[in-house]
Amino acid sequence: MAEQKNLNEYNEDSIRSLDWREHIRLRPGMYIGKLGDGSATDDGIYVLVKEVLDNCIDEHTMGFGKQVEITIEGKQVTIRxxxxxxxLGKVVDVVSKINTGAKYDSKAFQKSVGLNGVGTKAVNALSQYFKVTSHRDGVAKIAEFERGVLVKEHKEQKTTEANGTLVTFIPDETVFRNFHFIHEYLDSQLWNYCYLNAGLSIHFNGKKYVSKNGLLDLLERKTNADELRYPIIHLKGEDIEVAVSHNNDYGEDIFSFVNGQYTTQGGTHQQAFREAYIKVIRDFYKKDYDAADIRGSIVAAISVRVQEPVFESQTKTKLGSQNVYEGGPTMKKFVEEFLAKELDNYLHRNPAVADALRKRIEQSERERKELAGIKKLANERAKKANLHNKKLRDCRVHLNDDLPAKNKEEFIALQKNSTIFITEGDSASGSITKSRNVDTQAVFSLRGKPLNAYGLTKKVVYENEEFNLLQHALNIEDGMEGLRYNNIVIATDADVDGMHIRLLMMTFFLQFFPDLVKRGHVYILETPLFRVRNKQETIYCYDETEKQAAVSKLGNKPEITRFKGLGEISPEEFGRFIGEEMRVQPVILEQGDHIQQLLEYYMGKNTMERQEFIINNLKVELDLVD
Structure with a gap:
């Protein structure tokens, strides 16, 4: 009994205070979102880069420094x-003391993003090596850290280098396991910085990024000129800039920014734009168009400058500020008054653009009405099927769930991990279902090869039961706002049929829901091709090179198994491949990719160009198993 009493004691010794470094390392998700291995755009390693870059951008915004240099060699990042x-006297404090920084002085940083003094401290704490050098008026000060612990503070020394700050860091591999940087993700991020900061020049691994026309350049890069229904409308005002057009894709593409930072989850400014745009269009045409018809196929970008912005999380991906500045207009009123004047004037001055916009809206209206009847029947079927939907084995936490009153940060981390696996056949879905994390991982089972959706209208999404059930499972019928899973992972066998199913699913998403791909939600699951083992150790290998390395390591003719299908992998084994160290390949649209041309090339009628591509890229695997 005495021993039990001691176990239950709650006294002064039970209470401990975590220092800044311990707290960040214990709860990294609170500071940088999800950890990840770099395969997703919102993985923590990119947030670390962003936190350091934000300080560079804020300096530029205040009129100091027109150039930023970034180098990534392997896993080491250097930013100057x-x-x-x-x-110089605050170099150590600025990167290692929470709530220390210049941005609390609103005179120094009127419209910056990093206001809470956490950014570089999080980078420092989550890096196995972190070095900061400040060059200031001919004198340099250097400090070096390991996982947030100061290991060497150098004495001040003379320097001939220009003023500025140099930061070098290597993310901690015990926190970010098996991580790697995907340069395409950084490429997009760096372009955004330049579009929103005129005169800024960024050099990344020898490539130069610079923009002269702001959001106009952004939309030109994000769209294809031959798909646009009218020239991009570009409007600029004090503390606000807007670019907008329409194309032929389904859905709506809106890029929103605050103080030069990309708010991937939108916020009050993006919602204000969506509402204000509808009101101005209705007033201009004097017609009560449906909101979905006005915004259908829209591509737009909005950037605002806000004094002391309030974000809904430390990663600053969603704006929460209701006012542009303290005592100033609401965000809704600010955006609406700007569009009511500038967009209305533009449409009056450009009747050809106004006519093309009206025709696009009315085309969306006709398509919506044509779909209305079949949508009703399809949705009724889907509701009945959802009551006993054997295709979907759902999870408990979804991306669009309301936040709980307590433990919000932990819940947000779970939401970001919410995943749906799209599998082929019962055997594969059975293995994943038995080994998945029921909190965050759902499984949707295909019965075979889905329909080739290229060139078809959205009518087929409702006519095809499988597509309709998948659309409802994802909750994307009315747009991306209700998306239930952050990660959509196509999990097919590593054979010809599996590759074909993968291609057909990617065609479906690109044809009808391109925003899922553009916003980085779609992935391909990598599963091991080989299992190499002896009595002491088992190694799973994802390609021939890894297999040869495993054979060399184990020696003495180990047993080698070649997995041809997901169903061959036992649920116990499968659990290792969809857990924390899950390997996925993101589906990335490269700059300049024209979706319809892309689909025509790979999924249209057999062409000589495609035949030549297949012949030139055909690879034959021989002796995969010795």
Missing amino acids: DYGRGIP
Whole structure:
């Protein structure tokens, strides 16, 4: 009994305070979102890069430093700006003391993003090596850290380098396991910085990024000129900039920014634009068009400058500010008044554009009405099927769930991990279902090869039961706002049929829901091709190179198994491949990719160009198993 009493004691010794470094390392999700291995755009390693870059951008915004240099070699990141440089006496404090920084002084940083003094401290704490150098008026100060612990503070020394700050860090591999940087993700991020900061030049691994026309350049890069229904409308005002057009894709593509930062989850400014745009269009045409018809196929970008912005999380991906500045207009009123004047004037001055916009809206209206009857029947079928939907084995936490009153940060981390696996056949879905995390991982089972959706209208999404049930499972019928899973993972066998199913699913998403791909939600699951083992150790290999390395390591003719299908992998084994160290390949649309041309090339009628591509890229695997 005495021993039990001691176990239950709650006294002064039970209470401990975590220092800043311990707290960040214990709860990294609170500071940088999900950890990940770099295969997703919102993985923590990119947030680390962003946190350091934000400081460079804020310096530029205040008029100091027109150039930023970034180098990534393997897993080491180096970022150099040419701003004023951190005050030499505060170099250590600025990167290692929470709530320390210049941005609390609103005179120094009127419209910056990093206001809470956490950014570089999180980078420092979550890096196995972190070095900061400040060059200021001919004197340099260097400090070096390991996982947030100061290991060497150098004495001040003379320097001939220009003013500015140099940061080098290597993310901690015990936190970010098996991580790697995907340069296409950084490429997009760096372009956004340049579009939103005129005169800024960024050099990344030898490539130069610079923009002269702001959001106009952004939309030109994100769209294809021959798909646009009218020239991009570009409007600029004090603390606000807007670019907008319409194309032929389904859905709506809106890029929103605050103080030069990309708010991937939108916020009050994006919602204000969506509502204000509808009101201005209705007033201009004097017609009560349906909101879905006005915004259908829209491509737009909005950037605002806000004093002391309030975000809904430390990663600053969603704006929560209701006002542009303290005591100033609401975000809704600010955006609406700007569009009511500038967009209305533009449409009056450009009647050809106004006519093309009206025709696009009315085309969307006709298509919506044509679908109305079949949508009703399909949705009734889907509701009945959902009551006993054997195709979907759902999870408990979804991306669109309301936040709980307590433990919000932990819940947000779960939402970001919410995943749906799209599998072929019962055997594969059975293995995943038995080994998945029921909190965050759902499984949708295909019965065979889905329909080739290229060139078909959205009518087929409702006529085809499988497509309709998948659409309802994802909850994307009315747009991306209700998306239930952050990660959509296509999990097919590593054979010809599996590759074909993968291609057909990617065609479905690109044809009808391109925003899922554009916003980085779609992935391909990598599963091991080989199992190499002896009595002491088992190694799973994802390609021939890894297999040869495993054979060399184990020696003495180990047993080699070649997996041809997911169903061959036992549920116990499968659990290892869809857990924390799951390997996935993101589906990325490269700059300049024209979706319809892309689909025509790979999924249209057999062409000589495609035949030549297949012949030139055909590879034959021989002796995969010795």
